[in-house]
Amino acid sequence: MSAKRTFRVWRGGGDGGELASYEVEVNEGEVVLDVLHRLQATQAPDLAVRWNCKAGKCGSCSMEINGRPRLSCMARMSTFADDEPITVTPMRTFPVIRDLVCDVSFNYQKAREIPSFTPSEDAEPGSFRMRQQDVERSQEFRKCIECYLCQNVCHVVRDHEENKEAFSGPRFLMRVAELEMHPEDTADRRKAAQDDFGLGYCNITKCCTEVCPENITITDNALIPLKERVADRKYDPLVWLGSTIGLRKGADTPRVPNTRPGDQGGTE
Known part of the structure; x- marks a missing residue:
C-alpha cells in the first residue's frame, strides 16, 4: 500500500538556501x-544526505x-498524520555543508x-576488580552513538555561538563524568570539568536526555553527579582551609568516592 506525501526539504549550502516541496511516494512500514x-532516485539526484547503517546505531x-531533532532512519512515517507535510531540515546548531x-x-x-583514561602506574595487571554497579554505570554512557542530537538541542551551544569555545556540550561532559566515576581512573577531572569544559554553563534543562535515541539518562546520571562532585571539591571546608594556609601546597586534593545518589557505600 502506497500513498503520496508532501516533503518540504531544505536545499542549499552554508551561504543560504530554502525549503523545496516534493510529492513523494511512501510505502507502508517506511521511515x-x-x-x-x-x-534522490526519482526527483532530486543531487540531494545531499548523510547516512550509514540505517539501523539507528x-x-x-x-x-x-518537523522541528524535532531525530535520526531519520528511526522516524517511521506511520507516526505522522496522513495529511501532515513532512519538513526536513539539517541540524540547526552546526554549519550546513549542503542540504541536510x-x-x-x-x-x-x-x-x-x-x-x-588514566590508570594507576602502580597497579599490577589483573589485580583490579570492578563492582557491578560501576560496570553498569559505564555501560550506560558507552551506549552513545555520537549522533550529536544532544549537542544540537543544547541551547547553550545552539543559541550562543560564543559559548562553543568554553563549553564542550552534554556529550563530552558525559564522557568526563564517565571517566571521573571510573574507580580505576586516577585523574581528578573535577577542576577541568568546570574550568576547561564549561560544566557551569549547563543548567540541566534535560533537553539532551529527551532526544537521546539510546535513552541515556544524560542529565540525571552524568551531568548532575558531576556537578555534585565539582561542588564538593570547591566548597569542602578542609580543601579550602588547606589551599588557604598552604598546608597542601603541591599535593592533590582527595578524590570523591565513586558514588552517586542512590549508591550504597563505595570506595576506590
Missing part, C-alpha cells in the same frame, strides 16, 4: 530516510524532522580535548 532515498543521519549535511567537526575537536 523518513527511505523516502529521502526515493526522492551509527548516528550519521541526524536531522530535524552539517559540519560536525566541532564535536571531534571537543573529543580530542578530553584527557584519556
